[in-house]
Amino acid sequence: MTRNPQLDQHGVLRHLLSIDGLPRETLLNILDTARPFVSVAEREVKKVPVLRGKSVFNLFFENSTRTRTTFEIAAKRLSADVINLNIDASSASKGESLLDTISNLSAMDADMFVVRHAQSGAPFLIASHVREGISVINAGDGRHQHPTQALLDMYTIRHYKQSFTGLTVTIVGDVLHSRVARSQIHALSTLGVPEIRVVGPKTLVPDSFAQLGVRVFNRMEDALVGVDVVSMLRLQNERMDGGLLPSAQEYYKSYGLTAERLALARPDAIVLHPGPMNRGVEIESSVADGSQSVILPQVTFGIAVRMAVMSILAVR
Amino acid sequence: MSAAIVRAKPVVIRGGTVVDPVDDREYAADIALEDGLISAIGTVPDRFRSARTIDARGLLIAPGLVDLAARLREPGYEYKATLESELAAAVAGGVTSLACPPDTDPPLDEPGLVEMLKYRAQTLALSRVYPVGALTQALAGERITEMAELNEAGCIAFSHADHPVTDTRVLLRTMLYAASFDFPVWLRPQDPHLARGGVAHGGEVATRLGLSAIPVCAETIAIDTLVTLARVTGARVHLCRLSTAEGVAQVRAARAGGLAITCDVAIHHVHLCDRDIGYFDAQSHLVPPLRSVRDRDALRAALADGTIDAVCSDHTPVDDDAKQLPFAQSEPGATGLELLLPLTLKWATEMSLSRARALSRITCAPARILGVPAGRLTLGAPADLCLFDPIEDWVVSPQTLVSQGKNTPFAGLPMVGRVRHTIVGGEAVFSRGAGWSIPTT
Known part of the structure; x- marks a missing residue:
């Protein structure tokens, strides 16, 4: 079997595609990183400059308001530029292939793709085709992972x-x-x-x-x-x-x-x-x-955890 | 057989080792070919005047391989592969006879289509092509095809390829009709309802990856049905592409009960299992699905003990666009014609089987199922031969494959055993590297 595609050759997180195959330390690191971000929400200025100048593309091939919004808030609190694309209603219906869509968006100098797709495994396919330097975060793929x-x-x-x-x-x-x-x-x-x-x-x-x-x-x-x-x-x-x-x-x-x-x-x-x-x-x-x-604290923590994941991927 | 093949000039093959899959032995022998037939095995008289001599030192001489399932993609899917490209792949893989399933577009449900396919194949004069006719019109699973006409046009059996026959009464009637003429019926056992929407074996891997499952009972229930219908109708049934340990046990039990039923397995399923899907590798998206290690081991053992008669390439060229999709949306299938020999040899080595015995599964055994005089090296038999170097290693890559289909889970992996010459009807239709010499007489 090939190497876990979400880790680089040094075992450092390159994409977040699945919990399966991630070591305990990686998970704990994400949770630990999230802790200070919870307090960012309590500040008057709810922003930190970790992702300043970076572009985060929310690629939602399947409808979702809640998850997309929390990713958007997380990216904005990290000072990233956020582009929301509801692909269901654009390219896919014009017959453009998934990988063509990804190639086009990669060429727009994206730094991070947040992907939701109705097909299990779609983020793996995307991660294997993005140019070096772009991180993919799985925001839910079919029945597979979230x-x-x-x-x-x-x-x-x-x-x-x-x-x-x-x-x-x-x-x-x-x-x-x-x-x-x-x-x-x-x-x-x-x-x-x-x-x-x-x-x-x-x-x-x-x-x-x-x-x-x-x-x-x-x-x-x-x-x-x-x-x-x-x-x-x-x-x-x-x-x-x-x-x-x-x-x-x-x-x-x-x-x-x-x-x-x-x-x-x-x-x-x-x-x-x-x-x-x-x-x-x-x-x-x-x-x-x-x-x-x-249930409501989950939502609050969700933003901090997504900030943690994005910041870890951005500074790797 | 085309006129060009019948008029083949005499050829002599010197210095090779014959692998006889019928008698399970290897022996040094020269072979002479005349008028498209084997005219001498053993010592070829010096006075034998050949137009060509093949230097076979270091090579094994086997009967040409017989493949029970190779999709040539014509008509209808020429963007995936053509008759030219795939028959060139066949001879590059040592395959001299092949059966092609009816799932073309349109399907092989009319004599005219079959005649055209046969004619085109004969014009190319590479492998011998035996079309398998559609069991129902348009493979829609409703109306019986003109089987007698199709048989006259060249169909050697009737099948439904991977299309479902959802109505058991249709299945019963098509089998009854085929049995009237003693036409073989080749069916892949899979319950269409249980398999609907499924893309992977119902096991740990599909559970973990969140892929829709095809349960084992989709195969076993279908085998139960087909075995029962074979008894009721008297049809000559061949089960295609077994994939489960339970299915193997059912075939064994049916045979023990006196039913003359044959079956095959695809070469991929002899080597791979669902874990090879890895991280959603669409190259391992096959039909039937790759199953568990236990199933694979049962298939390997059943092929060795003869419960499974033959192994086929189940050659399915798929274009990149159709593979570069999320797993469930990707088109299933793998290229296989050029991997059939090395993968069969690999299985033989791993199972400690003699090469001759292993080769019987891709020569005389499938030839018997096809009902054609191929797959054996005897005096007077058609001069269809595969000469291969048993120790040459090579790496599977788009560059090393002749087929237009580069889709294979074995990409990048080393193979041992490579075809050097393929002879069909006494004509050398493929040669790789040196080995030709002009007669000195």
């Missing part, structure tokens, strides 16, 4: 739990189609979480996930007992059309995170969600807004 989301989740978990060793973490929902879950699983195991559980019906949580080193559960109650962290996944509307799940109602009945079910977890357990939430489908409002929810 590394910055997992990193901000790790930041959040460390913030509330101090360390990773000794934790039990349960990921709930559509694991099969989730890039967030895949990134989380790799991040949690790399950082030393001893027990990672995934739970959902077999149509969304296939047994094959055990091969990634997690415990597979199909009953929500069993999966929640004694856990420190509950990470909810968003259920896409297209999963509820009867092909994989009979209905949103039945899903909520079996797998919705209610206050009653959350009581099975440890009393100090925290609840994460990458957003946007489907209240009443995957999570009860009282839990989403309750004292154990850390």
Whole structure:
């Protein structure tokens, strides 16, 4: 197998494409770098000059407001020039190939591409074709990875739990189609979480996930007992059309995170969600807004973590 | 066979070692070729007047290779490859007979198309081309083709290539119809519903990479169906491109139950597995998907013990534009005609098999499935030969491949064993390097 394309020959991060294959030190370095950036948001002038004069291109081949906005804020707080391109509506529909689009944008003196694409692996293809000096950040590719989301989740978990060793973490929902879950699983195991559980019906949580080193559960109650962290996944509307799940109602009945079910977890357990939430489908409002929810701090930390990733890639 | 081949001038091959895949032996022998046939093996009388002498010292003389699946891309996909480019690749790889699947554009569902293909191939006078006709019109899986007409035009079997036959009743009826004339039916076992949208083996790699899976049961359920239909219809069924350990076991069980069924595997699946996808390498996007190490090892063993009759190149030239896409969107397939011999030799070495035995899987065994008098070195047999240097090493690269398709997961890797001369119907149609001499008499 070829060398991990996101690391250079010295093991230094060149692109952020996947959590899979990144060493523990790299992940911790990102989390440590993010810490001072959290306080940047509390200043009157919310800017640092780390990326001054650099151009960050947000290349979103798939629609996203939330993730694109947080990357945009992160880049602007680092003083970068940000160019947002919604490619779905431009070149792709005119028949231009993905690599032609990338070549053209590379020629515009970009320094960094933040890429979201509906196809698993697309950022790897892009990273293998950009000119030397351009870094690619995966902002979500198909079902494969969403590394910055997992990193901000790790930041959040460390913030509330101090360390990773000794934790039990349960990921709930559509694991099969989730890039967030895949990134989380790799991040949690790399950082030393001893027990990672995934739970959902077999149509969304296939047994094959055990091969990634997690415990597979199909009953929500069993999966929640004694856990420190509950990470909810968003259920896409297209999963509820009867092909994989009979209905949103039945899903909520079996797998919705209610206050009653959350009581099975440890009393100090925290609840994460990458957003946007489907209240009443995957999570009860009282839990989403309750004292154990850390969903809004996740968003705040998300900007700091993305600043950290961009600054590490910019100064390599 | 074209007139040009029949009138081939006498050739003598001196100093080589014959590899006989039928009797599993190697022996030193000279060979004479006359009128497109093998006229002497052993000692060739000095008075034999040949137009040409081939110096075969240091070379192995094998029957020309027989490939059960090579896409030539004509008609319809000339931007990917042409008959000229791919038949040149075939002879460069020592392949003297090949079957081409019907998934051209339009598909090989009309006698006129088949006749044109045969005619064009004969004009080029390189490898012998045996078209496989479409089982249903337009490969749409609905209406039976004119099989008798297609057979008369040159189709040696009928298949659906990689297109799904979703309606089992259509499958039953096409097999019944084919059985009426004892036409072989070649089918790749894959349940179309279970495979829909899938691009990789349902295992750890697809789970990790977030690629849509084709589960093992997509193959096993299809084999169950085809085995049952073979029994019910009496059709002569050949299973194409087995990919799973379970599939191999099913074939073994069906045979033990008395069913005369044959099968093949693609050479890539003998060497590679899903881990070779690495970081979304589209060159490893193949059909059927590369499966687990366990599956690969089962295929290797089954090919050695004869459960799998033959190995084919499953040659599929794909242009760069169609490969340089995200994995799932890239066009599956790999070039293979020129890698069939070295990769078969590599398998033989790794499995500690004799070369002759290994070569039977790409000569006499596939020839038997094709039903053509090829793949053996006997007196009076067609003079289709492959002379190769068993120790010459070379590196797979766009420069070393003749095929227009440069798409292969083996790019950059070293191969051992290289074709030096290919002879079809007594005519040397390919030579690499020195070795020719003019007769002194």
